[in-house]
Amino acid sequence: xxxxxxxxxxxxxxxxxxxxxxxxxxxxxxxxxxxxxxxxxxxxxxxxxxxxxxxxxxxxxxxxxxxxxxxxxxxxxxxxxxxxxxxxxxxxxxxxxxxxxxxxxxxxxxxxxxxxxxxxxxxxxxxxxxxxxxxxxxxxxxxxxxxxxxxxxxxxxxxxxxxxxxxxxxxxxxxxxxxxxxxxxxxxxxxxxxxxxxxxxxxxxxxxxxxxxxxxxxxxxxxxxxxxxxxxxxxxxxxxxxxxxxxxxxxxxxxxxxxxxxxxxxxxxxxxxxxxxxxxxxxxxxxxxxxxxxxxxxxxxxxxxxxxxxxxxxxxxxxxxxxxxxxxxxxxxxxxxxxxxxxxxxxxxxxxxxxxxxxxxxxx
Numbered sequence: 001x002x003x004x005x006x007x008x009x010x011x012x013x014x015x016x017x018x019x020x021x022x023x024x025x026x027x028x029x030x031x032x033x034x035x036x037x038x039x040x041x042x043x044x045x046x047x048x049x050x051x052x053x054x055x056x057x058x059x060x061x062x063x064x065x066x067x068x069x070x071x072x073x074x075x076x077x078x079x080x081x082x083x084x085x086x087x088x089x090x091x092x093x094x095x096x097x098x099x100x101x102x103x104x105x106x107x108x109x110x111x112x113x114x115x116x117x118x119x120x121x122x123x124x125x126x127x128x129x130x131x132x133x134x135x136x137x138x139x140x141x142x143x144x145x146x147x148x149x150x151x152x153x154x155x156x157x158x159x160x161x162x163x164x165x166x167x168x169x170x171x172x173x174x175x176x177x178x179x180x181x182x183x184x185x186x187x188x189x190x191x192x193x194x195x196x197x198x199x200x201x202x203x204x205x206x207x208x209x210x211x212x213x214x215x216x217x218x219x220x221x222x223x224x225x226x227x228x229x230x231x232x233x234x235x236x237x238x239x240x241x242x243x244x245x246x247x248x249x250x251x252x253x254x255x256x257x258x259x260x261x262x263x264x265x266x267x268x269x270x271x272x273x274x275x276x277x278x279x280x281x282x283x284x285x286x287x288x289x290x291x292x293x294x295x296x297x298x299x300x301x302x303x304x305x306x307x308x309x310x311x312x313x314x315x316x317x318x319x320x321x322x323x324x325x326x327x328x329x330x331x332x333x334x335x336x337x338x339x340x341x342x343x344x345x346x347x348x349x350x351x352x353x354x355x356x357x358x359x360x361x362x363x364x
Contacts, residue, residue, distance in 0.1 A: 001025065003090060005057050005073045008038070012086045017066055018073035022057050027091055030055065038087070041069070042080035059083060095156065097136045114151065132169065144180070150226065162238060168226035174254070176233040179224070183237040183244075183260025183278060185216035216240060218260060225249070231256060231272070240278075247284065265302070283318065 006020030024038040030049030033039035039055035041047065041064070050058060050069050057073040059080055060066060066074035077083035097118040101107060105123040113119065114133035121139040125131070129143050132151035141159045143149065150169035155161070159173045162180020173179065193208040220239025225248035230236070234256040236244060244258060247266040257275045258264070264276075265284035274288050277296035286300055289308040294300065301318030311325035323333040 002036075005038075005075060008087065008090065009075045011090060012075065012077060012083045014075050014077040014083055016073065016075055018057070018071065020073060022073045024057060027059075027087060028053070028055070030058065033058075038075075040080075040084065042084075059087065094154065095136065095138055097138060102139075108145075120157075126163075138175070147180075156232075162221065164221040165238075166221070166223045166243075168224055168228065168248070170227050171224055172229040174230060174232040174234075177230045178233075178235045179230065180222045180238045181235060182218045183216075183240055185218070185240055185260060185278070186213035187216055188213060220244065220261070222246075225266070228252075234258075237262075237278075253290075259296070271308075 002023040002025050004020060005022050005024070006016050009016035009020070025036050027040055028034070028037040030039045030041045030046045031052040033053040033055035035054050035056050037055055039050060039053060039058035041050050041058040042061050044061070044064060047069055050071070056071065058066070058069070058071055059075045059077065061080050062076050062078055097120045099116065099118045101113065101119040102121045102123070104121045105119045105125070107113065107119065107125045108127040108129065110127045111125045111129040111131070113131045114135060116134040117131050118136045119125070120137055120141070123137050123139065124142045126143060126145035128146045130148045131137070132149055132153060134151060135149050135153040135155070137155045138157035138159070140157055141155050143161045144163040146164040147161050148166045149155065150167055150171060152169055153167060153171045155173045156175040158176045160178045161167070165180040188211040190211065192211060218238040218240055220241050220243045222236050222238050223243040224246045227249045228246055229251045231252050231254035233254055234252050236246065236258040237260040238244060239261045242261060244261055245263045247264055247268070249267040250264055250270070252270045253272040255273045256270050259276055259278040259280070261279040262276050262282070264282040265286065267285050268282060269287045271288060271290040273291045276294040279297045280294045281299045283300060283302035283304065285302055286304045288306040289310070291309040292306045293311045295313045298312065298315050300312065300316045303319045304316050305321045306312060306327065307323040307330065309325070310322050310327045312322065312327045316322065321330045322328065323330045324336070328336070
């Protein structure tokens with residue numbers, strides 16, 4: 001679909017300069033953009049790319065001279081990257097799922113399918129499921145009994161949704177996500193070696209008597225709020241008794257694992273390969289960068305930020321920025337790292353002092 005520069009600027013709440021009637025059908029990096037593309041030249045350093053490409057129009061940053069860049073039209077936004085979110089939404093057609101129910105889909109006759117919903121090939125929908133209006137379900141997705149899917153939800157190919165899961169409006173589940181698998185809860189008849197190690201802080205060694213692990217079944221489910229996105233191949237376990245919960249507006253990246261009974265607040269950003277152990281509590285607007293780890297049964301306050309690969313083992317007060325393993329304040333970690341880099345020089349200094357002291361002792 002083609003959009004005029006004037007229409008795009010109006011939709012983004014941005015300013016259009018030059019010939020607003022120019023139409024584009026896509027977006028591209030400056031050097032690869034053709035006459036039918038809107039070049040994304042949001043920083044001055046992209047000017048060279050515009051000269052190499054063939055774009056007639058570009059999304060540029062405030063203060064850039066669009067005429068000097070050889071453009072016929074430009075869109076200027078105070079926050080160009082934020083403008084990109086609206087632009088990409090306009091240009092993204094989404095997966096091609098035909099309206100209605102595909103002939104190969106298996107839909108239990110007790111399921112309720114909302115008006116305008118699209119159910120793709122080989123989808124399986126269980127008993128008592130409710131699908132909201134205009135929801136789209138991609139091929140090979142499975143939705144178990146009693147689940148609820150909100151309005152305008154987008155469930156991509158191969159997603160697995162467990163029994164009694166509740167999913168809000170406008171939720172996006174990327175391919176391969178598993179929502180509502182059993183929690184990883186096992187117990188031994190007598191006190192296990194893990195329990196002993198925790199109580200003694202690892203001071204008690206020795207062989208443990210043979211024990212087998214017994215499953216604690218997951219009776220709860222998963223509750224996901226509105227406007228949540230779950231990345232590809234992520235897994236959210238159902239609760240043991242109460243539900244695992246993901247708050248409104250929270251976004252999970254690919255390969256994220258959320259353990260049983262975890263509760264995550266609103267508008268959090270959880271990046272790739274983050275793992276949260278069971279019963280952790282996470283506040284609102286928390287950001288955890290890639291490969292962060294969260295221990296079980298701890299509380300992370302609102303507005304906490306964890307740098308990449310941070311390992312959080314204890315409660316965190318609101319507003320703190322963390323780094324390292326174990327997690328400490330970022331400024332503390334920076335000082336620790338500086339000290340670590342100075343260790344070879346410090347060791348050399350100590351060795352020199354030892355030799356000097358030894359030599360003085362021999363002289364006396």
